[in-house]
Amino acid sequence: MGLERPITIGRIDYANVWPIYNYLNEVLAEMDAPPFTFMQAVPSALNEALGEGRIDAAAVSSFAYARHSSDLLLLPGLSVSADGPVGSILLFYKEPFDRMLSGRIALTTTSATSINLLKVILELRYEGKPEYLSMEPDLEAMMNAADAALLIGDHAIRASWQKHGYRVLDVGEMWKQWTGYSMTYAVVAVRRSVAEAYPKEVALLHRALLESKRRGIRYAGELARKAAAEIGGDLTYWNQYFHGLRHDFGTAEQTGLMHYFGFAKQLGLLSQDVGIRYWSESVAQVNE
Numbered sequence: 001m002g003l004e005r006p007i008t009i010g011r012i013d014y015a016n017v018w019p020i021y022n023y024l025n026e027v028l029a030e031m032d033a034p035p036f037t038f039m040q041a042v043p044s045a046l047n048e049a050l051g052e053g054r055i056d057a058a059a060v061s062s063f064a065y066a067r068h069s070s071d072l073l074l075l076p077g078l079s080v081s082a083d084g085p086v087g088s089i090l091l092f093y094k095e096p097f098d099r100m101l102s103g104r105i106a107l108t109t110t111s112a113t114s115i116n117l118l119k120v121i122l123e124l125r126y127e128g129k130p131e132y133l134s135m136e137p138d139l140e141a142m143m144n145a146a147d148a149a150l151l152i153g154d155h156a157i158r159a160s161w162q163k164h165g166y167r168v169l170d171v172g173e174m175w176k177q178w179t180g181y182s183m184t185y186a187v188v189a190v191r192r193s194v195a196e197a198y199p200k201e202v203a204l205l206h207r208a209l210l211e212s213k214r215r216g217i218r219y220a221g222e223l224a225r226k227a228a229a230e231i232g233g234d235l236t237y238w239n240q241y242f243h244g245l246r247h248d249f250g251t252a253e254q255t256g257l258m259h260y261f262g263f264a265k266q267l268g269l270l271s272q273d274v275g276i277r278y279w280s281e282s283v284a285q286v287n288e
């Protein structure tokens with residue numbers, strides 16, 4: 001398989017991936033890496049681009065991985081997860097809570113994991129049957145059209161700073177309270193065909209992402225300063241935000257994610273059972 005363009009990497013356009021991606025260019029330059037190119041976009045756009053083969057590797061919604069898992073392999077040790085409140089997956093609603101269970105809920109067009117997580121929680125835990133509208137992430141427009149609105153990422157963060165007067169629930173906290181599990185919102189996946197055709201490049205990308213993540217965690221204070229300057233808010237807010245996220249993908253994260261996939265299948269949101277299939281460097285080396 002020959003690509004007619006450089007290998008293209010998707011990068012989520014939200015601060016939640018900075019601990020993985022912020023130092024990636026620096027690390028790639030140090031490694032004398034081949035010329036990768038990048039596409040920066042909201043998760044739903046990256047999900048689609050990776051599914052269609054317009055990009056080759058990306059952090060994508062874990063739900064999108066589930067939908068396309070036969071074409072994808074996961075890069076080990078990388079995710080966007082939280083064991084409880086996330087701070088940026090927020091449900092804004094007009095009281096009382098019960099009204100939205102049979103009312104209208106506006107869901108951001110930028111998400112795949114969180115919109116389905118909310119459906120799982122509202123329908124299986126609370127036996128709700130709301131009507132869902134898909135809308136651009138604009139709190140005011142969403143609340144004019146619905147009883148509640150789900151926003152993710154920087155859109156949720158910025159909206160939470162507005163004087164809006166709505167009640168707000170953190171969907172990661174709802175999931176944790178209900179199930180006791182952590183939740184994985186994004187995973188890093190590579191197209192299987194690209195992994196097979198370009199094993200060395202994928203190995204190098206994986207090593208670079210892990211090193212970038214190590215620096216992102218070590219220099220979390222630097223990320224907080226950058227976020228405060230570029231997005232707003234203060235250092236305390238951002239230190240707490242980055243501290244609440246997990247970017248590993250260990251047993252606890254996988255267990256929580258498998259439970260989510262199970263509920264999503266139960267609700268008919270996924271049509272098949274999903275296994276986690278990893279890209280592995282040993283396979284890549286055998287293929288060399």
Ligand SMILES: C=C(O[C@@H]1C=C(C(=O)O)C=C[C@H]1O)C(=O)O
Pocket residue numbers: 012014016017043044060061062080086087088089110111112113114115152153154185186
């Ligand atoms: C933690 C977050 O996770 C994001 C949520 C996603 C989704 O709902 O599909 C996808 C990617 C993640 O980066 C967030 O947006 O705040």
